[in-house]
Amino acid sequence: MNEQRSIFWMRRDLRAHDNVALHAALSTSDEVVCVFVYDRTILDELPRTDRRVAFIHASVAEAGEVIARLGGKLIALEGDPSRVIPDFARRIGAGRVFANEDYEPSARRRDQAIATALARDGRDLVLSKDQVLLHKDEVLSKSGTPYTRFTPYYNAWLHRLGQDDEVLGDYDPAPMKENFDASVDGVPNIPLDQLGFDEVDLENLSLYPGTTGARRVFDEFRGKVGNYLALRDALPLPATSGLDIHLRFGTMSIREIFRELGKHADVHAAGVRAWIREVCWREYFSQLIYHVPRVADGPYLRKFAELDWVGGKLGEERMAAWQSASTGYPIVDAAMTQLNTTGAMHNRARLIAASFLVKTLGVDWRRGEAYFALRLNDYDQASNNGNWQWVASTGADAQPPYRIFNPSAQSKTHDPDATYIKHWLPALAPIDAGHLHEPWKRESPIPDYPAPVVDLVASVEECKRRYARASVRSRTVDS
Numbered sequence: 121m122n123e124q125r126s127i128f129w130m131r132r133d134l135r136a137h138d139n140v141a142l143h144a145a146l147s148t149s150d151e152v153v154c155v156f157v158y159d160r161t162i163l164d165e166l167p168r169t170d171r172r173v174a175f176i177h178a179s180v181a182e183a184g185e186v187i188a189r190l191g192g193k194l195i196a197l198e199g200d201p202s203r204v205i206p207d208f209a210r211r212i213g214a215g216r217v218f219a220n221e222d223y224e225p226s227a228r229r230r231d232q233a234i235a236t237a238l239a240r241d242g243r244d245l246v247l248s249k250d251q252v253l254l255h256k257d258e259v260l261s262k263s264g265t266p267y268t269r270f271t272p273y274y275n276a277w278l279h280r281l282g283q284d285d286e287v288l289g290d291y292d293p294a295p296m297k298e299n300f301d302a303s304v305d306g307v308p309n310i311p312l313d314q315l316g317f318d319e320v321d322l323e324n325l326s327l328y329p330g331t332t333g334a335r336r337v338f339d340e341f342r343g344k345v346g347n348y349l350a351l352r353d354a355l356p357l358p359a360t361s362g363l364d365i366h367l368r369f370g371t372m373s374i375r376e377i378f379r380e381l382g383k384h385a386d387v388h389a390a391g392v393r394a395w396i397r398e399v400c401w402r403e404y405f406s407q408l409i410y411h412v413p414r415v416a417d418g419p420y421l422r423k424f425a426e427l428d429w430v431g432g433k434l435g436e437e438r439m440a441a442w443q444s445a446s447t448g449y450p451i452v453d454a455a456m457t458q459l460n461t462t463g464a465m466h467n468r469a470r471l472i473a474a475s476f477l478v479k480t481l482g483v484d485w486r487r488g489e490a491y492f493a494l495r496l497n498d499y500d501q502a503s504n505n506g507n508w509q510w511v512a513s514t515g516a517d518a519q520p521p522y523r524i525f526n527p528s529a530q531s532k533t534h535d536p537d538a539t540y541i542k543h544w545l546p547a548l549a550p551i552d553a554g555h556l557h558e559p560w561k562r563e564s565p566i567p568d569y570p571a572p573v574v575d576l577v578a579s580v581e582e583c584k585r586r587y588a589r590a591s592v593r594s595r596t597v598d599s
């Protein structure tokens with residue numbers, strides 16, 4: 121084994137710039153071999169056409185080019201990382217594998233198995249914080265326990281950020297580029313079709329992969345971040361950052377985003393603060409799933425473990441109507457059409473569609489969570505799970521059960537001219553906007569558009585009864 125030879129294993133950090141694990145490898149080893157593993161345990165579950173795989177593929181290609189320009193080499197491998205990484209380390213005689221931490225429960229199990237396999241041969245897995253500004257143990261309550269409520273977490277997170285300049289440090293690989301090792305055989309990327317996937321026209325979806333794509337999206341957003349608070353809920357407007365997929369796959373570091381934000385905007389202005397607060401939700405959910413991994417499989421609030429969801433044939437019919445954008449509620453159907461055709465969905469639309477499934481249709485939130493996981497370009501287990509549990513009132517800091525989004529009211533407030541609805545459901549373009557918020561009030565039904573799948577008033581009552589029954593049951597069990 122060569123103690124001076126290390127592997128940098130790129131995962132959800134698809135970039136060479138400002139990458140903590142890469143920097144750690146280069147600063148402590150003379151020969152750094154870079155790898156990316158196409159993980160068959162994930163890929164085998166996906167459909168042949170997957171926008172995320174195409175995005176990852178293009179981002180790996182770009183990161184490989186950057187590493188090559190620095191004198192290194194990124195090698196693409198394929199298989200189950202639990203075997204591929206230890207085998208590769210053995211093959212090239214590397215003493216250490218450097219990677220950035222991933223807080224998802226299944227990723228942690230994988231990393232534990234890899235660390236154990238490496239240790240059997242006397243090798244180490246070295247993990248760094250990179251995905252978040254402040255990691256799971258850096259924002260704890262005074263008694264040293266993790267926060268479960270968002271607001272105290274946010275206040276402590278902001279305080280800590282303000283105190284510690286190191287948090288936004290730049291981990292530039294260039295000064296240590298002579299420590300890259302390009303001598304190991306291997307391909308820089310594997311063709312998409314060889315991986316079993318189709319090409320996707322990413323540009324047509326306004327998805328720009330790689331660090332160049334992320335910087336382009338960020339540069340556009342920084343000019344309008346001041347308006348974020350005022351406009352972020354307006355469904356027809358592109359007023360949010362669109363950085364979601366980049367944060368998910370790490371094409372731009374969160375530190376670089378904050379450094380750049382500080383240079384170009386007043387971080388104390390209300391709009392900018394509102395955006396920073398949203399980014400904090402990402403870190404809050406990430407530490408929550410780390411400290412309470414059981415949320416990946418069920419409700420944080422155990423009293424809602426036994427909610428009597430609508431199941432059987434009726435449940436299937438309702439799920440099918442929701443998934444196929446045919447609920448008869450235009451705002452919900454527009455949201456689901458946006459998701460189904462692009463993999464994107466405005467945050468306000470996610471709230472409306474998720475609440476509709478759980479609270480209006482009475483379908484188990486886990487089914488919606490799983491559907492979003494399959495479709496969302498930015499799918500991230502911690503954020504998806506956290507938000508579904510927030511909507512379903514089962515989460516650590518969720519909305520109360522009696523808060524039920526009214527799709528008509530949401531539609532009137534956030535899409536008053538039905539611009540969003542008409543964009544995603546062009547067949548409804550000729551209909552007067554007023555009728556698209558509550559089509560059932562029209563004298564005659566909208567031609568070729570489904571009748572409402574449920575009655576709103578009745579569903580509100582049923583939802584309240586459902587949560588009340590679960591609360592009573594849990595009190596009975598506890599007493």
Ligand SMILES: Cc1cc2nc3c(=O)[nH]c(=O)nc-3n(C[C@H](O)[C@H](O)[C@H](O)COP(=O)(O)OP(=O)(O)OC[C@H]3O[C@@H](n4cnc5c(N)ncnc54)[C@H](O)[C@@H]3O)c2cc1C
Pocket residue numbers: 352360361362363364365367368398399400401402403405465466467468470471474492496498499500501503504505507508511
């Ligand atoms: C039911 C539901 C499911 C969701 N699933 C995901 C998911 O799988 N992955 C995901 O990244 N976001 C998820 N979100 C949160 C949010 O909708 C997206 O992060 C946001 O729409 C991304 O667009 P943007 O980058 O323009 O966001 P911006 O408004 O510009 O926000 C900037 C960044 O902050 C983070 N962020 C913003 N809002 C939230 C939030 N509520 N929770 C966590 N992080 C947030 C994201 O990383 C986002 O890119 C979900 C929300 C709901 C209601």
